[in-house]
Amino acid sequence: MIKKLTLATFLLSLLTLAAAAQTPTAPTTHLKIGDTAPDFELNDTGGKPVKLSDFRGKKNVVLAFYVLAFTGG
Helix, strand or coil: CHHHHHHHHHHHHHHHHHHHHCCCCCCCCCCCCCCCCCCCEEECCCCCEEEHHHHCCCCCCCCCCCCCCCCCC
């Protein structure tokens, strides 16, 4: 009985540690509201690289992130 209780406690502790290790932390930034966004490069839907700076002074840019896109969930 004590062996089972010890094993159960150990497994529960292990699961708790695994869950804590996967808990994301909020990213920190020095940016404030109204600051210019830093330049970055991503691929468009056709695979062509596009930089944010390519649109500076030309258009408004909207970034949309679909969290569950391509996940099947």
